[in-house]
Structures are given as structure tokens and as C-alpha cells.
Amino acid sequence: MKLLTLNFVQCATRDCAGRQDAFPLAPQNVQLAAQETDLDPDFMANILAKIDWPGLETSLNQLGRPLTFTKEQVEQDQNLLKELHSILIETTIQEGELVCPRCSHIYHVKDGIASFLLPPHLV
Amino acid sequence: MSRPEQEAPPEIFYNDSEASKYTGSSRIQRIQAEMTLRALDLLSLPPSSYILDIGCGSGLSGEILSEEGHYWVGMDISPSMLQIALERDVDGDILLSDMGQGVPFRPGSFDAAISISAIQWLCNVDSSEHDPKYRLSKFFQTLFSSLKRGGRAVFQFYPANDTQRDTILHAAKVAGFTGGLVIDDPESKKNKKYYMVLVAGGSPGDINLDGVAIDNTMKQKSKKSTESRKQYIMRKKELMKRRGERVAKDSKYTGRKRRTRF
Numbered sequence: 278m279k280l281l282t283l284n285f286v287q288c289a290t291r292d293c294a295g296r297q298d299a300f301p302l303a304p305q306n307v308q309l310a311a312q313e314t315d316l317d318p319d320f321m322a323n324i325l326a327k328i329d330w331p332g333l334e335t336s337l338n339q340l341g342r343p344l345t346f347t348k349e350q351v352e353q354d355q356n357l358l359k360e361l362h363s364i365l366i367e368t369t370i371q372e373g374e375l376v377c378p379r380c381s382h383i384y385h386v387k388d389g390i391a392s393f394l395l396p397p398h399l400v
Numbered sequence: 401m402s403r404p405e406q407e408a409p410p411e412i413f414y415n416d417s418e419a420s421k422y423t424g425s426s427r428i429q430r431i432q433a434e435m436t437l438r439a440l441d442l443l444s445l446p447p448s449s450y451i452l453d454i455g456c457g458s459g460l461s462g463e464i465l466s467e468e469g470h471y472w473v474g475m476d477i478s479p480s481m482l483q484i485a486l487e488r489d490v491d492g493d494i495l496l497s498d499m500g501q502g503v504p505f506r507p508g509s510f511d512a513a514i515s516i517s518a519i520q521w522l523c524n525v526d527s528s529e530h531d532p533k534y535r536l537s538k539f540f541q542t543l544f545s546s547l548k549r550g551g552r553a554v555f556q557f558y559p560a561n562d563t564q565r566d567t568i569l570h571a572a573k574v575a576g577f578t579g580g581l582v583i584d585d586p587e588s589k590k591n592k593k594y595y596m597v598l599v600a601g602g603s604p605g606d607i608n609l610d611g612v613a614i615d616n617t618m619k620q621k622s623k624k625s626t627e628s629r630k631q632y633i634m635r636k637k638e639l640m641k642r643r644g645e646r647v648a649k650d651s652k653y654t655g656r657k658r659r660t661r662f
């Protein structure tokens with residue numbers, strides 16, 4: 278799962294669905310990987326408007342790679358945009374767990390695929 | 401011919417062997433590509449959009465989204481289909497997830513959603529906990545919220561009968577969507593295709609959906625597809641250009657599969 282996607286998924290359990298505090302899911306025991314892709318400035322502009330910036334800061338702190346710039350700085354600096362691209366689009370969680378900050382439900386990531394399948398009693 | 405939906409739950413029906421048979425068939429690849437392009441046509445998005453692909457399977461639909469310059473997140477309930485998507489090195493990000501349990505994204509995440517040949521599965525009752533009405537309503541409610549305001553969703557699907565078709569449309573409307581049904585090739589038993597076109601809030605007035613009527617079933621003829629995939633894409637691009645939309649430049653790569661570079 279790309280770090281980009283981590284900024285959009287939220288806990289899906291019956292009690293948490295739609296709740297703002299069920300975000301962002303906290304990565305735990307994760308293995309990260311990097312995959313090079315082309316930078317698309319149009320897409321980055323699109324995504325900058327959608328990113329939950331405080332959520333992104335939280336996630337990167339949890340991963341032990343704190344962000345070194347602000348959203349406003351990215352908007353003015355091509356190099357920072359490239360760096361953000363490499364964080365969001367090129368960095369993936371290959372293995373590990375994502376923990377809901379609200380109900381502590383654990384979502385597993387295997388082979389880069391996060392499972393959001395819920396047991397019936399949590400639906 | 402019996403419907404796959406009647407044979408087994410989706411994650412069982414699309415096991416390793418069915419998933420590889422499905423994905424390897426050049427006939428299926430072509431049909432899925434055509435339907436995805438048609439759905440994109442109905443979405444008429446600017447390039448570099450962020451799209452949710454519901455029931456993304458092995459990525460046959462998503463691949464077209466990538467070729468057309470979009471970015472996507474796919475969700476699917478079949479591990480075997482997703483495994484093949486990994487092997488095919490698709491550009492989209494994929495999640496293992498049951499759409500009947502809801503779309504697990506925060507509000508306003510996506511510019512649009514697409515679903516090719518998947519939502520009829522939501523009408524199945526595959527376990528004692530399954531209530532199709534509840535699952536449909538959970539699905540459409542959470543999808544509505546995950547789309548940006550005015551965002552569109554297009555579903556190509558295979559309803560088993562008129563009741564099923566109406567149940568699905570009704571669930572979408574109750575969740576707040578406006579929209580309707582486009583039927584391509586309505587006279588042809590073999591090629592008839594249903595596209596449900598939905599808009600999440602916003603004013604549907606500013607949208608030209610080529611004959612899509614709100615709360616109305618419209619019939620529409622589609623061009624016979626005797627053309628190659630590249631010709632099809634070129635024709636669609638011409639159409640978009642004439643509508644004054646930005647399209648990707650034509651190149652010798654147009655209509656070819658993209659490979660990720662390392």
C-alpha cells in the first residue's frame with residue numbers, strides 16, 4: 278500500500294465508520310519498499326488539495342520519518358514536490374499492521390495489499 | 401449459460417485457476433478494455449484524476465485508467481484476482497475488501513469511481529449474515545461520502561433481471577445519488593450493456609452525460625467495435641478534443657501497455 282493511500286483509508290468497523298478520529302491508521306511493525314515512478318505535476322497538484330496534512334504528519338512521525346517541510350513550502354518548491362512524490366507515491370508498506378487509533382482494530386498488510394475484510398460482528 | 405454469480409461466492413468463484421483463465425483471455429481483455437473506455441467517456445474526467453475502481457479484479461479495467469493518465473485505488477474481495485494484479489505489476493494501489501462492508505475511505509477522497517462487471521455480485525446472499533439490501537445501502541452510502549462533491553461514479557454491470565436492476569438503482573438513489581441508466585446496443589442480446597451513471601451531490605445541471613436522463617432509462621446506440629484498441633482510443637480522444645477537453649498527446653505508445661520503470 279502506498280503512503281498516499283494510507284492518507285485516505287479510515288477504519289471501517291461499525292463503530293468507527295465515518296468518524297474523523299478513526300484516522301489515520303497507525304502503521305506498526307512495517308516493512309517499507311520504494312518503487313520509482315514518474316512525477317506527474319498535475320496529479321501532485323490534484324492530490325495536494327486532497328491530502329490531510331496533519332494526518333500525513335502523524336503517519337510519518339509514526340514511521341519514524343518526520344516531514345521536514347510544510348504544505349505551503351511544497352506549493353512553491355519543485356524539489357520539495359519531488360520529495361513529497363517520493364514519499365506518497367514511491368513508498369509502499371509491504372508488510373505489517375495498520376492499527377485504528379479509535380477502536381484498535383488491526384488491519385494486516387501482506388505482499389503490499391492491506392486487508393479491510395471485517396469479521397461479521399464488526400460490520 | 402449460467403451466471404457466475406449463481407455458482408459460488410466471488411472469492412471462491414474467482415480462485416487461482418478462474419482468475420488466471422479470466423485475465424489471460426484476450427476476448428475478455430478486449431471487452432473489459434472497451435467497457436472501461438466507455439465508462440471513462442461517461443465520466444469525462446480531466447487527466448490525472450484520482451479514481452476508485454470497485455471490484456478491480458486483476459486490473460484489466462485499472463490498466464486502462466493508467467493508460468488514460470489517471471491514478472487509481474482498487475478494491476476487490478478475491479485474493480487470487482489481486483495476486484494476478486500484483487504479478488501484472490499494475491500501477492494502481494489495491495486493497496482486499498468487500499464492497500458490501502462499505503468503502504473504507506474518508507470523505508471526499510476520490511474525483512470519481514468506476515466499476516466494471518462487479519456490482520451485480522452485491523445481490524448475492526452468500527452467507528447467513530448477508531442481506532443484499534443492507535449491503536447495497538452500506539455500499540452506496542459510504543461510496544457517496546468517499547467521492548468529492550459532484551464526483552461521478554459509473555458502473556457497468558450485468559443485472560440478472562429487471563428487479564435486480566431496479567433494486568440497485570433504488571439503493572443508489574436512497575444514498576443520495578442522482579443519475580440514471582445508459583443502455584448500449586439495447587437490441588442486441590449479446591452486446592447489450594448497462595451503465596449506471598451516478599453523481600454525488602452538486603448540480604447535475606452542468607453535466608452533459610450524452611443522453612443520460614435523471615430517473616429515466618434511456619436507450620442509446622453504440623458504435624460497433626470492429627476497430628483496434630488504438631483506433632478506439634484515438635477516436636475517443638478526437639471526441640474529447642472536440643468537446644474542448646485536454647487529452648494526452650498521441651505517441652507511438654498510445655494504446656500500449658505501460659510498464660513501470662525501475
Ligand SMILES: C[S@@+](CC[C@H](N)C(=O)[O-])C[C@H]1O[C@@H](n2cnc3c(N)ncnc32)[C@H](O)[C@@H]1O
Binds near residue numbers: 455459
Ligand atoms: C468480472 S470481474 C471484473 C474485474 C475488473 N473490473 C475487470 O474489468 O476485469 C468481477 C470482480 O468483482 C469482484 N467482486 C465480486 N464481489 C465483490 C465484493 N463484494 N467486493 C469486492 N469485489 C467483489 C470479483 O472478485 C471480481 O474480481
Ligand SMILES: [Zn+2]
Binds near residue numbers: 289382
Ligand atoms: Zn476503528
